[in-house]
Amino acid sequence: MITDTEFILKHIQQGCVTLSDGEFLIDRLVKYVGNGRIRWHVEFRGHRIELTTGQLKKQPTFRRKILEQAGVLPPQRAGAEYRRWAIELRKNAIVLPWRDRPVDAGFSIDRLVGHGDDRWTVEHQGKAIKFTTTKLRRQTSFRKRMLLKARVLPPQMDPAAYRKWMDWLIQNAAEAAPPTGDASVPEKSWLDDLPELAGWQDEALPEDID
Template sequence: MPTDSQYIVESIKQGCVTLADGEFLIDRLVKYVGNGRIRWHVEFRGHRVEFTTGQLKKQPTFRRKMLEQAGVLPPQRAGAAYRRWAIDLRKNAIELPWRDRPVDVDFAIDRLTSYGDGRWTVEYQGKAIKFTTTKLRRQVSFRKRMLAKAKVLPPRLDPVAYRKWVDWLIQNATEAAPQASDTLMSEKSWLDDLPELAGWQKDAPPQATS
């Protein structure tokens, strides 16, 4: 895995779009807080790139993520100049609750797999998230579990539209090969190994800092 700097150098060699100082003007920065988390969304030319505070402070990481997700490479600034720029950016951020994070309109799962007896896994960007039929059909449960396990909050749909979407997913689901251990697994025990989704109703206590 190349470092951020190595990746950027290779991308420059391949002719990526490098912006000059005056060309790189972000539309806005939004700070999402709650549940013990802070995330920053940089909105730029229709793209929305999510950062942690640490990623935003590190110029190589910031430039790499912008290159990967927005297709442009921000200008290289001197260390002190970048730190001042990042501080000013955070000072002028719009602060919103964590649950109000926007979602991409093109949200789509990779695959739904059926294990029989009301057990499913939703595959999304390399993650497999377990669901029972009940939790899959309830939009609130689906969105909560996707947020907790895949760090993405699916769009909120009209109830009728959500039911149609889930019905379509189920009709087109992939059947998993049966396994002997699966035959005695109930719908409840399918989720027993998953942690409770604490923090959805109330914020988690802030972590102690050293």
């Protein structure tokens, strides 16, 4: 797997724009807290780049994320200088609750899978989020569970539009594949009923001898 440094060097060779200290000015940093997690949103020239605390502390990862999402490369700072800069940046961050973070634009799910007995799984970017029919049909429950389990907040929809969208999803849901191999339950054979049909009684088994 390519490292952050290799990724950055490759883009420098391709002629990406490298900014100087005076050019790289972040509009603001927002710290979203809640649900046991902290996320940082770097707002820069109309872009909103989401980072974890670890990604913000590591200069190569920070530069890579900005390069990937904003198309420009922040200046390279000495290690100690970058740490001081990142600490000062975090001190001046605006703190907001997680529920107030911007909705994820272009939200979509990969597919909805039905398991029967009012059980469903929403598949989203490699994650499988379990739902009951009731929670799936309630927009508040759906958004809350997606945020908790997949760390993504679906946009708020008009109630009628949400019901229409969810009805379409349920109608076009895929069915879970039946279990295979040892997990499958074999059909009961009529031979299994022979002792009962013959009036046999189960005899008490002797206790195991060590």
